[in-house]
Amino acid sequence: xKFCADCGHPVEHRTPPGDHLPRYVCPSCGTIHYQNPxxxxxxxxxxxxxxxxxxxxxxxxxxxxxxxxxxMENGExxxxxxxxxxxxxxxAEVVVGSLxxxxxxxxxxxxxxxxxxxxxxxxxxxxxxxLEVKLCSEAEIPWADIxxxxxxxxxxxxxxxxxxxxxxxxxxxxxxxxxxxxxx
Amino acid sequence: xKFCADCGHPVEHRTPPGDHLPRYVCPSCGTIHYQNPxxxxxxxxxxxxxxxxxxxxxxxxxxxxxxxxxxMENGExxxxxxxxxxxxxxxAEVVVGSLxxxxxxxxxxxxxxxxxxxxxxxxxxxxxxxLEVKLCSEAEIPWADIxxxxxxxxxxxxxxxxxxxxxxxxxxxxxxxxxxxxxx
Numbered sequence: 001x002k003f004c005a006d007c008g009h010p011v012e013h014r015t016p017p018g019d020h021l022p023r024y025v026c027p028s029c030g031t032i033h034y035q036n037p038x039x040x041x042x043x044x045x046x047x048x049x050x051x052x053x054x055x056x057x058x059x060x061x062x063x064x065x066x067x068x069x070x071x072m073e074n075g076e077x078x079x080x081x082x083x084x085x086x087x088x089x090x091x092a093e094v095v096v097g098s099l100x101x102x103x104x105x106x107x108x109x110x111x112x113x114x115x116x117x118x119x120x121x122x123x124x125x126x127x128x129x130x131l132e133v134k135l136c137s138e139a140e141i142p143w144a145d146i147x148x149x150x151x152x153x154x155x156x157x158x159x160x161x162x163x164x165x166x167x168x169x170x171x172x173x174x175x176x177x178x179x180x181x182x183x184x
Numbered sequence: 185x186k187f188c189a190d191c192g193h194p195v196e197h198r199t200p201p202g203d204h205l206p207r208y209v210c211p212s213c214g215t216i217h218y219q220n221p222x223x224x225x226x227x228x229x230x231x232x233x234x235x236x237x238x239x240x241x242x243x244x245x246x247x248x249x250x251x252x253x254x255x256m257e258n259g260e261x262x263x264x265x266x267x268x269x270x271x272x273x274x275x276a277e278v279v280v281g282s283l284x285x286x287x288x289x290x291x292x293x294x295x296x297x298x299x300x301x302x303x304x305x306x307x308x309x310x311x312x313x314x315l316e317v318k319l320c321s322e323a324e325i326p327w328a329d330i331x332x333x334x335x336x337x338x339x340x341x342x343x344x345x346x347x348x349x350x351x352x353x354x355x356x357x358x359x360x361x362x363x364x365x366x367x368x
Contacts, residue, residue, distance in 0.1 A: 001189040001190075002189065002190055002191070002192070003187055003188065003189055003190070003191065003192035004187065004189075005185040005186065005187055005188075005189045005195075005217070006185075006186055006187070007186070007187065008186070008187035008192045008193075008194070009192075010192070011189075018312065021257065033189070034255065035258055036222045036223065036255055036256060036257065036258065037223060037256055037257075037258055038220045039220065039221060039223065039295060071218065071220055072220060072221055072295075073205065073220065073221075074219055074220065074221055074293040075290055075293070075361070076288075076290075077288040077290075077355075077357055078286070078288065078295065079355075099283075099286075099353065099355075102262070102283075104260075104261040104262065106259055106260075106261075109258040109259070111223060111256075111262065128202070169283065169353065171261075171263070171283075173261055177259070
């Protein structure tokens, strides 16, 4: 952020009085522009024991495999976001189920929220942001070519829980920040 | 948003090509400024059967009662945010436990994530954003003066689950939007 979104004046980066972190502050209109983590919502859609995966047609991680997931929009729930992303990326109608994983991705300022889901009728397609979409048995999952650590985590917990006949939720943290960023 | 945070040029509000929602777009540098829900993280700290509540010294809902909660910062987990808010608002050291509630607050573009917690040593104080902080037995909870619906929801689910000896998590949605906002 270089300019105030409210008045267009150049912003300063400093800790406001009574605060404990540096913020983008407008010296002209006084607005403090807070920056907060964004939510990425997604799901693992299952159909007859197989899981729906998408090969990314966009950066980052072009060509790698992921589950339907993307930035949550204002005005929707996390479940609705996961459902919408399934439709957009895999032309798939899903029924979103239980909470599967919450992954704090500290270097990206993101929280990934993943659910279990059921692919409604076995129908799917290739959305605009995908190169390829397919249903994979557990043995067919391309583990070496999964786009993101959070997706790897979600898929592994999904399969473990399914093997045990349970539906737990799992928290984890991924942190690829450089050391000096920890105390910003 | 009126001005581009990257170049300072006035922004336009329109749907970019290939997108499905209007965004703030800069006609000068081309940056699309997405707006996404913010996470509010909090917890219900318990000590010897009583729950720690704070009376708000800030707007909105000045003078009403809440649990320690606030906007999640970049670089922290939801649990760390809940812990930090307990320290800031109630000078309370807590150990954050299981996930209690996820509340989609659609009219505020917020997702409230609440945890169970244990107040470490029974010590607490009155933080800068609180008028008063106290430990309440179930009978002492000021139900008529709770600041937010999401906090009411979290407290009720906390007590119900405690009564049943379980620690479940609960999703809900609160939507006070005007009708025309649903299709923005």
